[in-house]
Amino acid sequence: MKKRSKRARRLTLSTAAAMSALALLAGCTGSGSGGDAGADAGGDAAPPNAETGGSEGNGAEVGYPETITYWIPMVDHIKGHATTLNEVTLYQELERITGTKVEFKHPSGEGDQITEQLNLMIASQNLPDVVETNWLNISRGPENAIKEGTILRLNELIEQHAPNFRKYLDENPDIEKLIKTDEGSIYGFPFIRGHESLMVFxxxxxxxxxxxxxxxxxxxxxxxxxxxxxxxxxxxxxxxxxxxxxxxxxxxxxxxxxxxxxxxxxxxxxxxxxxxxxxxxxxxxxxxxxxxxxxxxxxxxxxxxxxxxxxxxxxxxxxxxxxxxxxxxxxxxxxxxxxxxxxxxxxxxxxxxxxxxxxxxxxxxxxxxxxxRDTAFSGIAAAITGKAKNPERIVKWLDFAYGEEGHNLFNFGKEGVSYDWVDGYPKYSDNIMKNPEGLNVSQAMSMHFRAAYNGPFVQDKRYVEQYMERDSQKEAIQIWSEPExxxxxxxxxxxxxxxxxxxxxxxxxxxxxxxxxxxxxxxxxxxxxxxxxxxxxxxxxxxxxxxxxxxxxxxxxxx
The missing domain is CATH 3.40.190.10 (Periplasmic binding protein-like II)
Structure with missing residues (x-):
């Protein structure tokens, strides 16, 4: 475990404001699940859930929730290979670390069909704990959703229970401007493209x-x-x-x-x-x-x-x-x-x-x-609904992704399974790049983590450096970046x-x-x-x- 801790101190977290270089983001997880409670702890370590309490630092007064209901469409990358995100390595590991069981609710169909189901769900107020969607596209906008009680304003909850995300916003004020409404409300934990090389594709x-x-x-x-x-x-x-x-x-x-x-x-x-x-x-x-x-x-x-x-x-x-x-x-x-x-x-x-x-x-x-050219934030965020009984615990659970351990989990998956550290670099394994089950790279990635599409985390440029494995793909990013x-x-x-x-x-x-x-x-x-x-x-x-x-x-x- 000492060897892993030494590695962890070398890691860097990409930031969305840095256009020419990544800024260091070495924030604590705020979860009580650092190196020892993470992948090396094994199944015997008790996760800091609602019963066992929190950890040191901000957010210590609450633990992770026991259960969460979470609405999110399934991406095309893994349709036919999984029926729920519970089958993805990322969420299996996240449950092991936090003790939180997630009941995913995936709408059927695609495009307008999914939008219609979302609108009907909001209109009925038969809501899960978390809804992940592009909130800039919903009817009457995110601020109105807050005023109607559909989702919660998260500013104060983030201050109290999301030290990782709060630290990230303090270091990236331009991102905080993007994720707020005109009235100053933060309405969700956002998907952030953490480097300019991730914005052109x-x-x-x-x-x-x-x-x-x-x-x-x-x-x-x-x-x-x-x-x-x-x-x-x-x-x-x-x-x-x-x-x-x-x-x-x-x-x-x-x-x-x-x-x-x-x-x-x-x-x-x-x-x-x-x-x-x-x-x-x-x-x-x-x-x-x-x-x-x-x-x-x-x-x-x-x-x-x-x-x-x-x-x-x-x-x-x-x-x-x-x-x-x-x-x-x-x-x-x-x-x-x-x-x-x-x-x-x-x-x-x-x-x-x-x-x-x-x-x-x-x-x-x-x-x-x-x-x-995409923006660092496009509107996709995981919002906590007004029906959630323990929003402070859900905030802490979502905050995990913006800490160092969560960042690696969402971008690279489980160490030793989907990636290994090679000279301080998170190198994807053959399970991703040469999948033994015949999945292409994007499908294999999506079965282990979420960097291949989006989610409530900061996307790491080291993902795209490996995803774009062909010279033609790497050159595409340069050529397509030329327009003013x-x-x-x-x-x-x-x-x-x-x-x-x-x-x-x-x-x-x-x-x-x-x-x-x-x-x-x-x-x-x-x-x-x-x-x-x-x-x-x-x-x-x-x-x-x-x-x-x-x-x-x-x-x-x-x-």
Whole structure:
């Protein structure tokens, strides 16, 4: 055990405010489960639960809860491999250390189905102890949820019972600004991306082997992209003698419209939906540059460069087109895109090579105004509901993840099982990188810890250093970080009344917009109707929505 304690003193905890280096975060666990009560203590050590009491330091007056009910959707990474997070090594270890038994409640379905179940649960007030979701997306916002008693304001509880998290916030005041409402309320234990290298993970991907076969370089401008896509269509780069290549795929859906993704739209100097210029909020789809974006996609559609079935292609069909050696370029993730697809294609198409491409610029040497870049905090947090009987104990339990031992558990799993210390570095084991059960890396990670997606903890950059094992993935992070991103909106919060009115406007507006943009791209609606389209958006209340976002941005800047 002395050897483990010596290792523990060498560990560093990544911080979200450090953009060029990690700051040391050597806070105590506040749990009474340090080195001796952790992985080395074995099953004989009594956890400091509600009966045995707390530990030294802040939070000593309470112990961990006996049981917790916890609502959280299951991620796609482990669907089919686990039915509950209780099967994940992280939570098995967490129960051993704290003595707390967690009853996970996983909603069924995905996307809108999960949102509907969450809304019904909140409306009925039939709530578990903890709900983990993106609280910035819920109806009427997190501050209203506090006022209605759905969730608790955690400021005072954190001060009294969360020494690890409080220490982290003291050392990272910019993060504390992000996780509070405009009224100053902390509404959950947040997922924090602990380093800038964790914030960029999505962008243009192209078949590098196809480029070599048609004798062209990776494109950097819209004109170069068009030339490359034309060559993909005409020169049979997959070499099967058939004209079955699909040069490019993009679908005008949540990913393209997501203000954090900006697939191709940022090339034209605007943002998808809401963005800001010198503190003034604008809406991308009513700008003249949005017509330029539509003009390019319409031209590519007419030339057969854009997937003719783009509007009807879902994730499964996209997967089939990529792994079937048909798709030349698309926007997707470095991990589940480049890494996953390369693994799936190794057997049938061993020469296939997916490579990151820069977000295209309009002119040679230029840069896109926006690419994909997440913020340190995106709204995902574990909130304690008003139905929880022992919130102070739950706060202590959630705080464990922000201490040193919990940080390692959430990011790397159980020592000796999913990782080992090698020269002071938490190196993932073959259970992760070469899983004996045939799981890919992201699936194996998700069966042992939560760094591969999100959760109430600070994500460690040493996770992504190993997850992005291919050179193409590592280069993707560098290439996709090139856009300026100065006009990106921060994660603002609206008042309850603003949120209600905003949702009323945007629900109908987005339905109309999605339909019209698809028609513009396919040529069903002529681009000469764009100005009328803009006038219709204005008549539907887009200016009022902009004003609401402006008020929220002003409050954010004044926090």
């Amino acid at each position: 999505h962008g243009p991907i192209i078949r590098k082997d196809w480029l070599e076969r048609v004798g062209m370089d990776i494109p950097t401008t819209i004109d170069e992209w068009e030339a490359v896509l034309t060559a993909f269509k005409e020169k049979d780069p997959n070499g099967n003698g058939q004209a079955d290549e699909i040069p490019f795929f993009i679908k005008y859906d949540g990913n393209v419209k997501d203000s954090g993704m900006n697939q191709l739209i940022g090339t034209f100097g605007i943002g998808a939906q809401f963005y800001q210029v010198d503190g003034q909020v604008r809406y991308g789809e009513i700008q003249p540059e949005f017509k330029e974006f539509l003009t390019v996609l319409n031209r590519w559609y007419e030339k057969g460069l854009l997937d003719p079935d783009f509007a009807a292609t879902d994730g499964a069909l996209r997967d089939a087109k990529v792994t079937g050696d048909q798709l030349g370029a698309f926007y997707w993730y470095a991990g589940s895109g480049i890494g996953r697809y390369m693994g799936l294609m190794e057997k049938d198409h061993p020469d296939a090579e997916l490579w990151p491409a820069p977000y295209p610029a309009l002119e040679k040497g230029g840069k896109a105004a926006l690419g994909q 991103n100065k006009i990106q909106m921060p994660k603002v919060t609206m008042t309850a009344d603003e949120n209600k009115r905003f949702a009323s406007i945007m629900t109908d507006l987005n339905t109309y917009s999605d339909e019209m943009v698809t028609k513009f791209i396919m040529g069903v609606e002529p681009l000469s109707s764009f100005e009328q389209y803009v006038e219709t958006l204005k008549s539907m209340g887009i200016q009022e929505a902009i004003d609401i976002q402006q008020a929220a941005l002003d409050r954010f800047n004044n926090r």
